[in-house]
Amino acid sequence: xxxxxxxxxxxxxxxxxxxxxxxxGAENVPAEGPAILASNHLSYADWLFxxxxxxxxxxxxxxxxxxxxxxxxxxxxxxxxxxxGQVPIDRGGASAxxxxxxxxxxxxxxxxxLFGIYPEGTRSHDGRLYRGKTGVARLALETxxxxxxxxxVGTDVVAPPGKTFGTFTRPxxxxxxxxxxxxxxxxxxxxxxxxxxxxxxxxxxxxxxGQEYVDTYAAQAKKADAEAKKAEAEAKKAExxxxxxxxQKKAS
Numbered sequence: 001x002x003x004x005x006x007x008x009x010x011x012x013x014x015x016x017x018x019x020x021x022x023x024x025g026a027e028n029v030p031a032e033g034p035a036i037l038a039s040n041h042l043s044y045a046d047w048l049f050x051x052x053x054x055x056x057x058x059x060x061x062x063x064x065x066x067x068x069x070x071x072x073x074x075x076x077x078x079x080x081x082x083x084x085g086q087v088p089i090d091r092g093g094a095s096a097x098x099x100x101x102x103x104x105x106x107x108x109x110x111x112x113x114l115f116g117i118y119p120e121g122t123r124s125h126d127g128r129l130y131r132g133k134t135g136v137a138r139l140a141l142e143t144x145x146x147x148x149x150x151x152x153v154g155t156d157v158v159a160p161p162g163k164t165f166g167t168f169t170r171p172x173x174x175x176x177x178x179x180x181x182x183x184x185x186x187x188x189x190x191x192x193x194x195x196x197x198x199x200x201x202x203x204x205x206x207x208x209x210g211q212e213y214v215d216t217y218a219a220q221a222k223k224a225d226a227e228a229k230k231a232e233a234e235a236k237k238a239e240x241x242x243x244x245x246x247x248q249k250k251a252s
Contacts, residue, residue, distance in 0.1 A: 002079065003057055012052055019158065019168070023053035025175035028148055031056075034108040034115070035178065036143075038136050039150035040129055040205050041118035041218075045159040046152045047086075049171045050116065059107050060116045061100050062086035097135060101142075108145050115139075116150075119201060120218045123161050125225060129202065129211035130218035137197035140181050141188035147201055149176035151208035174208045 006012065015021070029035060037058060039050060051058040067078045067088040081088075087107070089099050107113045117139070119132030140147050154171040179201060187193045206213045214221065 002082070006080075007052065011048075015048065015052055019049070019171060021049050021053055021171045021173060023173045023175070025177075026053060028175045028177050029054055029056070029114070030178075032112070034112050034143070034145045036104075036108070036136065036140055036145055036147045037114055037116045037150050037175075038119055038132075038147050038201050038205065039116060039152055040209050040211065041120050041123045042127065042152060042156035043123060043159045043161065045155040045171070046118070047116065049155055050150060050152055050173050053173045054114070056114055058114045058116045060086055061089040061103055064088040101135065101139060104139050105143060108139075108143050119198060119205075122218050122222070124156075124211075124218055125161055125222050127156055127211065129206050129209060129213045130221060131215050132198045132202040133217070134191070134194040134198045136201060137181075137194040138188050140179075140197065141184055141194075144182060144185065146178035146180055148178050149201055149204035149208055150174065151176075151205055151210075153209055176204050176208050179204065 029037070037050070039046060047060050062081055067081060068074070069077055087103050089103060104115050104117070107115045117136050119136045120130045121133045124130060136147065139145075151174040152171065153174070154169045156166075157169040158166050158171060160166045181197055184190075184193050184197060202213070205211075
């Protein structure tokens with residue numbers, strides 16, 4: 001109930017009036033029955049604008065901390081994320097991938113719903129599209145559910161990574177034609193098949209979004225970028241005759 005209240009009364013009308021999101025290919029999403037919506041991930045605002053363009057409910061997994069925080073704030077946070085179509089998953093645990101897969105199967109097979117997933121695993125820090133993780137392929141093969149590639153464009157302008165607010169633009173959501181992987185039925189444990197299916201999905205997302213594709217994982221790229229920036233900062237300090245941060249800690 002709260003999901004529909006947010007979508008049609010509290011939050012949705014505001015977002016529609018202010019940002020006027022554009023959508024193409026919505027007819028590719030079935031009016032009923034299960035489907036996997038595999039999207040690029042540019043901003044925390046993605047999970048707001050993509051479901052906003054569809055009449056059906058879209059469910060994602062979210063960090064368990066959003067549902068377990070204490071106090072009044074924690075209660076409101078739990079109500080908001082639950083109502084917004086999120087289901088909790090402990091992403092720090094050893095069985096995080098299995099937990100997400102189980103939750104997705106329940107939504108798809110038991111409820112016949114739409115399940116949203118970001119194959120990159122994390123937000124892109126520079127606007128490029130990164131290599132997809134094979135969980136989306138495993139989910140598709142184990143459920144037999146079609147995958148609909150989705151491209152969200154402009155949300156990194158509305159809500160840039162690392163910032164609460166950005167600048168105004170009209171986000172665009174593009175839904176591609178459903179991808180059927182029934183030809184790989186019973187092959188969900190073949191890592192080469194999983195990689196091939198994932199790459200096919202990512203190619204369609206790239207085609208829809210127009211993003212530059214990088215054949216490495218987003219988390220690795222973020223880490224490498226952070227290390228490069230740190231090294232650059234230390235080099236500038238050295239040029240100014242300042243001690244590197246690690247030496248300052250030792251000296252203190």
